[in-house]
Amino acid sequence: xxxxxxxxxxxxxxxxxxxxxxxxxxxxxxxxxxxxxxxxxxxxxxxxxxxxxxxxxxxxxxxxxxxxxxxxxxxxxxxxxxxxxxxxxxxxxxxxxxxxxxxxxxxxxxxxxxxxxxxxxxxxxxxxxxxxxxxxxxxxxxxxxxxxxxxxxxxxxxxxxxxxxxxxxxxxxxxxxxxxxxxxxxxxxxxxxxxxxxxxxxxxxxxxxxxxxxxxxxxxxxxxxxxxxxxxxxxxxxxxxxxxxxxxxx
Numbered sequence: 001x002x003x004x005x006x007x008x009x010x011x012x013x014x015x016x017x018x019x020x021x022x023x024x025x026x027x028x029x030x031x032x033x034x035x036x037x038x039x040x041x042x043x044x045x046x047x048x049x050x051x052x053x054x055x056x057x058x059x060x061x062x063x064x065x066x067x068x069x070x071x072x073x074x075x076x077x078x079x080x081x082x083x084x085x086x087x088x089x090x091x092x093x094x095x096x097x098x099x100x101x102x103x104x105x106x107x108x109x110x111x112x113x114x115x116x117x118x119x120x121x122x123x124x125x126x127x128x129x130x131x132x133x134x135x136x137x138x139x140x141x142x143x144x145x146x147x148x149x150x151x152x153x154x155x156x157x158x159x160x161x162x163x164x165x166x167x168x169x170x171x172x173x174x175x176x177x178x179x180x181x182x183x184x185x186x187x188x189x190x191x192x193x194x195x196x197x198x199x200x201x202x203x204x205x206x207x208x209x210x211x212x213x214x215x216x217x218x219x220x221x222x223x224x225x226x227x228x229x230x231x232x233x234x235x236x237x238x239x240x241x242x243x244x245x246x247x248x249x250x
């Protein structure tokens with residue numbers, strides 16, 4: 001989001017954590033950026049639609065939608081409950097569809113709208129105790145291809161970004177859960193990539209910006225893997241994936 005603001009975009013964003021969202025909006029505003037924060041849950045269609053409507057009412061138009069809400073639940077298929085399946089499917093897949101449904105009429109008006117769905121290279125390679133997360137991220141790539149085909153004639157491009165390990169506060173928590181220092185965690189995770197390290201958040205942001213921009217005007221229905229080569233190495237990732245039905249937001 002900050003990268004889009006740096007490029008001159010006016011950005012509306014939603015989060016269910018109101019205080020955190022207000023803080024981020026305040027920081028961006030203090031730096032001269034223009035944002036609108038809306039406290040909302042994307043797994044509820046009415047709230048997703050209301051968020052999109054507020055963004056259009058505030059800025060007057062909509063050109064780009066980035067779907068990035070997700071949760072992780074650590075479990076195997078034998079241990080996952082029906083409730084946990086409903087929960088992760090609602091956020092990781094239905095939420096993307098709800099936002100796209102509300103946004104597409106406005107993207108259609110722009111004449112060259114772009115949707116970027118944040119998936120994961122977990123759509124293509126498995127992690128231990130992550131059957132629900134892996135399944136939903138694979139579903140996001142299927143959703144991306146289907147939407148791209150359905151809306152290509154309307155001038156709307158739809159692509160997915162599939163990041164690999166990216167060192168964020170989420171991964172700091174994973175390091176702590178594994179009893180590792182951040183540096184040792186980065187080194188361990190980096191062994192699974194061709195480049196020998198996890199991504200920096202700004203590297204992933206640059207890929208999102210590319211897919212959303214006119215530089216990718218002939219790119220649609222594709223999944224860009226920004227994973228340092230991890231998927232091509234066929235890694236089976238086990239590090240920091242605890243047993244049990246535990247939730248992490250990302």
